[in-house]
Amino acid sequence: MFFKQGRYSGFITPLSYFLDLLVINLFTNFLPINFQNPWLFHSYISLAWLILSFKNEFYVVHRYSKVVVVVRKLFTQFVFFFLILYAYIGFFKQPLMSRLALGKYFLLVFLGVAFLKFLNYFLLNTYRERIKGNLRNVVVIGKSKKANQLIDIFNERREFGFNFIAQFTPRDKGFELLKCFQFIVKNNIDEIYCSVSELKNDELTAFINFADNNLKTLKFLPDNKNIFSKKLKFEYYDYLPILSLRDIPLHNSLNGALKRLFDILFSIFVIFGILIWLGPLMALLIRLESRGPVFFIQKRTGFDNREFQCFKFRSMAMNDSADDRQAGKNDMRVTKIGKFIRKTSIDELPQFYNVLFGNMSVVGPRPHMLKHTDEYANRVDKYMLRHFVKPGITGLAQVRGYRGEIEKDSDIQNRIKFDIFYVENWSFFLDLKIIVQTILNAIKGEEKAY
Structure with missing residues (x-):
C-alpha cells in the first residue's frame, strides 16, 4: 500500500x-x-x-x-x-x-x-x-467558486502532478454518497477535496470515515465566508484541542529577534554608507529652494497602535495641511527637488533612523497619519490588524502597486489585504524579496511616486 x-x-x-x-x-x-x-x-x-x-x-x-x-x-x-x-x-x-x-x-x-x-x-x-508520471488521481466534492478555481489549478499546473478525474455536486438532486464512494474506489482515486461549505456535518463525517477506512487522502477546501478560511493554529490544552484564529509569525521571539537584528544591521549600513554623505547634500538642496527645516517630522501610527515621530526629507514647501492631506498628482505644495526625491523614494531614507531607534522596521505595513488611521479604522474591515507588527519603510502592498495617494476605496482595501497577508505569512525571505523589488521599482520609477 x-x-x-x-x-x-x-x-x-x-x-x-x-x-x-x-x-x-x-x-x-x-x-x-x-x-x-x-x-x-x-x-x-x-x-x-x-x-x-x-x-x-x-x-x-x-x-x-x-x-x-x-x-x-x-x-x-x-x-x-x-x-x-x-x-x-x-x-x-x-x-x-x-x-x-x-x-x-x-x-x-x-x-x-x-x-x-x-x-x-x-x-x-x-x-x-x-511524462505524466508520479500522478495523483483526484476528485473534487463541490461546485463553488473556490472548487472551480482548484480544478483550474489541477488542469493548468500539470507540473504539480494532479490528475483531475471528476467533480461531484452535493446540492444536485442526484447526488448520493454511496455512488460517490463507489466511483472513488473503482477509479483508484488517491485524494478527495471537499468544499466545506457545501457539505452537511453528517456528510463530512461520512467522508472522513470513508477516507480512513479506504486509505484515501482527504483534504478540505475552505469557504471564504467562514472561519475555516483563516490560517488556524491547532493546540492542545491538556487533551482538549483548541483552534486559534490567527498566528502571527513575528510574535515568535526567535523570528522577532532575527528581524530586529536584520533591521539594525541594514539601517546601520544605510546610515553610514549612504545618509552620511547624502544627508548634507540633500540638506543643502532643500534649504536652497525653500525655507524651513531639512527634515519633515510627522506623528504616525505604529506597532500596537502607538504613536511615533516619523522622519522624512522635506519635499514640500511649508504648509498647514501637511498632517491632514496626502500628496496628490501635480500637488502644488511639492518643490522641484521634492518631486525628484519623492520619485526616487530618497525622501524616505531618514526613516532608517526610525528603524535603528526601534519604532519602525525595514519591511512592514506603511505607517499612516493619525487622522487616516482613525478614518480607515472605521471604514475598512480588519484595518487594525496591520498594527500587530512594526510599520515598515517599504511593504508588500507598496511593491504590488498600492502606494501613495488613496484615490478610491479599492486602493485602501487592496493595501490592507496585502498588509494582512504579510502579517500572517511573514518570513525572512519574504522580507528580502520585498526589499529587492523595492530597489528595482525605485530604479525604473513608479506611477504613483509623486
Missing part, C-alpha cells in the same frame, strides 16, 4: 538522504582539512545532518511547493550546518584542523547539496508535466 499504482515516490526521500550524505562525506577527501580522527568527524557530521534535516524538515518538499520554499530550506539547513561544522573544532579539541579548508569544504557541500536539491525539484516537475 506504500507504493500504489506503480509509483516510487517513497524512494525519493531516502535516495535524497543517501546522496546528500555521500556528498557530505566524500568532499572531505578533496581538501587538506587535517583530521586527527576521520571516522569521528564522519560520524559526527552525518549524525548532525540527519538530526538537522529532521528538525528543519529539509526533505519535506511538496509537489505544489514553490522554488522559494526550497531556497528557504537550504538557507535554514546550512546556517545551522555551518555552526555545527565549526563547533567540531572546540568539542573535540582539534587545533591542527585548517579553518580555511573547512570553510572551502562547507562551500563545496553547499553547492553540491543545492545542485542535487534543485535538480531533484525540476526533474520531478518535468517528469509529472511531460
Whole structure:
C-alpha cells in the first residue's frame, strides 16, 4: 500500500538522504582539512545532518511547493550546518584542523547539496508535466467558486502532478454518497477535496470515515465566508484541542529577534554608507529652494497602535495641511527637488533612523497619519490588524502597486489585504524579496511616486 499504482515516490526521500550524505562525506577527501580522527568527524557530521534535516524538515518538499520554499530550506539547513561544522573544532579539541579548508569544504557541500536539491525539484516537475508520471488521481466534492478555481489549478499546473478525474455536486438532486464512494474506489482515486461549505456535518463525517477506512487522502477546501478560511493554529490544552484564529509569525521571539537584528544591521549600513554623505547634500538642496527645516517630522501610527515621530526629507514647501492631506498628482505644495526625491523614494531614507531607534522596521505595513488611521479604522474591515507588527519603510502592498495617494476605496482595501497577508505569512525571505523589488521599482520609477 506504500507504493500504489506503480509509483516510487517513497524512494525519493531516502535516495535524497543517501546522496546528500555521500556528498557530505566524500568532499572531505578533496581538501587538506587535517583530521586527527576521520571516522569521528564522519560520524559526527552525518549524525548532525540527519538530526538537522529532521528538525528543519529539509526533505519535506511538496509537489505544489514553490522554488522559494526550497531556497528557504537550504538557507535554514546550512546556517545551522555551518555552526555545527565549526563547533567540531572546540568539542573535540582539534587545533591542527585548517579553518580555511573547512570553510572551502562547507562551500563545496553547499553547492553540491543545492545542485542535487534543485535538480531533484525540476526533474520531478518535468517528469509529472511531460511524462505524466508520479500522478495523483483526484476528485473534487463541490461546485463553488473556490472548487472551480482548484480544478483550474489541477488542469493548468500539470507540473504539480494532479490528475483531475471528476467533480461531484452535493446540492444536485442526484447526488448520493454511496455512488460517490463507489466511483472513488473503482477509479483508484488517491485524494478527495471537499468544499466545506457545501457539505452537511453528517456528510463530512461520512467522508472522513470513508477516507480512513479506504486509505484515501482527504483534504478540505475552505469557504471564504467562514472561519475555516483563516490560517488556524491547532493546540492542545491538556487533551482538549483548541483552534486559534490567527498566528502571527513575528510574535515568535526567535523570528522577532532575527528581524530586529536584520533591521539594525541594514539601517546601520544605510546610515553610514549612504545618509552620511547624502544627508548634507540633500540638506543643502532643500534649504536652497525653500525655507524651513531639512527634515519633515510627522506623528504616525505604529506597532500596537502607538504613536511615533516619523522622519522624512522635506519635499514640500511649508504648509498647514501637511498632517491632514496626502500628496496628490501635480500637488502644488511639492518643490522641484521634492518631486525628484519623492520619485526616487530618497525622501524616505531618514526613516532608517526610525528603524535603528526601534519604532519602525525595514519591511512592514506603511505607517499612516493619525487622522487616516482613525478614518480607515472605521471604514475598512480588519484595518487594525496591520498594527500587530512594526510599520515598515517599504511593504508588500507598496511593491504590488498600492502606494501613495488613496484615490478610491479599492486602493485602501487592496493595501490592507496585502498588509494582512504579510502579517500572517511573514518570513525572512519574504522580507528580502520585498526589499529587492523595492530597489528595482525605485530604479525604473513608479506611477504613483509623486
